[in-house]
Amino acid sequence: MAFTIKVKVNGEWKTADVEPEMTLLELLREQWGLTGTKLGCDEGDCGACTVLFDGKPVNSCLVLAVRADGHDVVTVEGLGTAERPHPLQSAFEQHGAVQCGFCAPGMLISAKALLDANPEPAEQEIREALAGNLCRCTGYTKIVEAVKSAGRAMRSSVK
Amino acid sequence: MKHFEYFSAHSAEEAVALLQKYSPDALPIAGGTELLVRMKQNLIHPKVLVDITHVPEFQGIALTEDGLRIGSLVTHAEVAASPLVRQYAPAVAAASGSVGAVQTRNLGTLGGNLVSCVPSIDSAPALLVLEAQAVVFGVNGRRQFPLTELFVGPRCSSLTPAELLEAVIIPRHNLGKPACFSKFGRRKALTIALVNAAACVETNPERTHFSQVRLALGAVAPTPIRAYTAEAYLAGKPVAQEVLLEAGRLAAEDAKPIDDFRASAEYRRHLIGVLTRRVIEGALAGMPKV
Ligand SMILES: Cc1cc2nc3c(=O)[nH]c(=O)nc-3n(C[C@H](O)[C@H](O)[C@H](O)COP(=O)(O)OP(=O)(O)OC[C@H]3O[C@@H](n4cnc5c(N)ncnc54)[C@H](O)[C@@H]3O)c2cc1C
Ligand code: FES
Ligand code: FES
Numbered sequence: 001m002a003f004t005i006k007v008k009v010n011g012e013w014k015t016a017d018v019e020p021e022m023t024l025l026e027l028l029r030e031q032w033g034l035t036g037t038k039l040g041c042d043e044g045d046c047g048a049c050t051v052l053f054d055g056k057p058v059n060s061c062l063v064l065a066v067r068a069d070g071h072d073v074v075t076v077e078g079l080g081t082a083e084r085p086h087p088l089q090s091a092f093e094q095h096g097a098v099q100c101g102f103c104a105p106g107m108l109i110s111a112k113a114l115l116d117a118n119p120e121p122a123e124q125e126i127r128e129a130l131a132g133n134l135c136r137c138t139g140y141t142k143i144v145e146a147v148k149s150a151g152r153a154m155r156s157s158v159k
Numbered sequence: 160m161k162h163f164e165y166f167s168a169h170s171a172e173e174a175v176a177l178l179q180k181y182s183p184d185a186l187p188i189a190g191g192t193e194l195l196v197r198m199k200q201n202l203i204h205p206k207v208l209v210d211i212t213h214v215p216e217f218q219g220i221a222l223t224e225d226g227l228r229i230g231s232l233v234t235h236a237e238v239a240a241s242p243l244v245r246q247y248a249p250a251v252a253a254a255s256g257s258v259g260a261v262q263t264r265n266l267g268t269l270g271g272n273l274v275s276c277v278p279s280i281d282s283a284p285a286l287l288v289l290e291a292q293a294v295v296f297g298v299n300g301r302r303q304f305p306l307t308e309l310f311v312g313p314r315c316s317s318l319t320p321a322e323l324l325e326a327v328i329i330p331r332h333n334l335g336k337p338a339c340f341s342k343f344g345r346r347k348a349l350t351i352a353l354v355n356a357a358a359c360v361e362t363n364p365e366r367t368h369f370s371q372v373r374l375a376l377g378a379v380a381p382t383p384i385r386a387y388t389a390e391a392y393l394a395g396k397p398v399a400q401e402v403l404l405e406a407g408r409l410a411a412e413d414a415k416p417i418d419d420f421r422a423s424a425e426y427r428r429h430l431i432g433v434l435t436r437r438v439i440e441g442a443l444a445g446m447p448k449v
Pocket of ligand 2: 038039040041042043044045046047048049050059060061062
């Protein structure tokens with residue numbers, strides 16, 4: 001039996017009919033065309049599918065879509081646009097924190113959750129917050145630098 | 160994933176009734192971080208999932224007359240951040256804080272961790288050394304028993320198919336006792352323990368001798384275990400390196416680790432010794448200054 005669900009995605013309520021075995025990741029990508037969120041391992045290991053669920057980062061490959069009914073989901077599409085990028089997106093670009101880019105949407109979402117909760121994280125806190133996001137290209141150093149720099153930019157813009 | 164039917168339960172009675180109605184083809188789902196992975200890997204194919212995340216009785220952390228009660232649905236992130244757990248059972252907070260990554264901890268629950276009965280589960284050792292009780296809800300109501308009795312074998316709990324873990328309770332007399340959790344894996348983050356361990360340590364007032372030590376280990380036997388021989392040895396012994404070394408050796412005998420694809424038995428025996436020292440020293444270091 002399919003379920004009709006209502007989900008607040010990037011600030012807008014959307015409805016969908018979903019089968020119980022559909023994951024939130026499949027719903028986002030296949031029904032709603034929000035392909036920024038990536039399918040990597042499909043088992044909770046890589047973090048490419050990370051979205052904010054009621055403000056907290058989770059692996060959308062491990063959330064049943066029915067579970068999202070009535071909840072708030074933010075994907076990388078909700079962060080910023082090419083014209084108006086989020087400070088994290090600008091920092092990733094400036095620091096060369098994106099190579100193939102496959103991990104970037106998940107990294108950005110995890111980093112956003114961190115900076116929302118902790119505007120001035122120590123390097124170790126950044127590394128812990130991103131431990132569930134694997135990157136095969138960058139070696140992480142530039143990603144960590146980008147998050148630090150975005151934190152500084154966000155702090156100075158609110159002052 | 161193969162097709163299944165999905166029900167969301169809004170009370171403990173409703174959850175248990177649904178599980179009983181569809182038994183043996185139904186399983187409860189909490190965070191899903193263990194269950195959905197196994198379903199995707201085609202290891203299990205439940206025909207019915209009963210979502211228990213909206214069952215109010217299984218939520219929340221509270222200090223009660225009996226002790227510190229942690230609902231089975233509390234996530235690892237919530238356990239790790241809880242001021243009550245950090246104050247009264249910091250080793251339990253540390254254990255939950257070591258599970259997977261942020262994403263895993265935001266979904267995965269304490270109850271799902273314990274009931275999965277995987278030998279390496281990180282929440283078990285600290286709860287075992289604090290002598291936690293399990294509260295279980297079933298068709299005949301509630302029952303309570305020592306958490307050790309939940310673990311029967313690898314992926315095998317003592318719950319019947321229509322029983323649910325409601326909460327764990329850390330008894331009042333163990334709240335705030337010096338305890339420490341430590342885990343060793345192949346890398347620092349997002350790692351399954353090769354060995355994990357916890358100790359709860361009491362000494363004489365001068366801190367020169369152990370009066371009572373409880374020690375628990377994971378990933379080294381079919382279930383998480385208490386290292387009773389090592390515990391008995393430590394009672395009354397001086398706080399000294401040789402004593403800790405001997406305790407580690409005895410703990411490895413208690414555990415009887417095996418070779419598997421993650422590590423050899425010999426390496427695990429070595430790790431047991433190292434972690435035994437580490438958690439006892441960690442618990443001692445956490446004691447208020449004399
Ligand atoms: C990437 C990744 C990393 C991980 N790292 C770790 C780690 O470092 N340490 C660790 O210990 N674990 C780890 N895990 C395993 C898992 O995340 C944890 O065991 C988690 O706590 C399981 O909880 P859950 O709520 O997601 O359980 P679920 O998947 O919902 O359920 C697990 C099992 O328990 C049953 N169940 C759940 N709740 C109850 C209940 N209240 N009563 C009765 N039965 C119940 C379910 O039917 C199922 O069989 C990891 C998993 C992933 C995907
Ligand atoms: S695709 Fe979800 S964690 Fe890898
Ligand atoms: S940039 Fe390629 S995986 Fe991270």
